[in-house]
Amino acid sequence: MPLNEIPKYLSAEIRDLVDDALEHAWQELRKDAPSDAVLAKRKLAGTIVALASVGETDMAKLKSFALHAARASWRRRSLSTRRRRSLSTAKSSP
DSSP: OOOSOOOTTTTTHHHHHHHHHHHHHHHHGGGGOOOOOOOOOOOOOHHHHHHHHOOOHHHHHHHHHHHHHHHHHHHHHHHHHHHHHHOOOOOOOO
């Protein structure tokens, strides 16, 4: 995440931490080949910024929580898509 996108109210030290945590989390998440990389990276960034905003400064925790949130979001979206396909197939069957 470019530093200009990290909220200005965070100190320079925390902004660097957020940037590093996001980069490490993204390197791990991209191995999962998310179908929408932009959305996945936004989810990571949002989670990391939210946690840093309330005082979390442990990079391992920032990364872990962000990965968990992104993967959970991705799974929900996948399940929802599969259900819609299943329902539309069931409706079109005689």
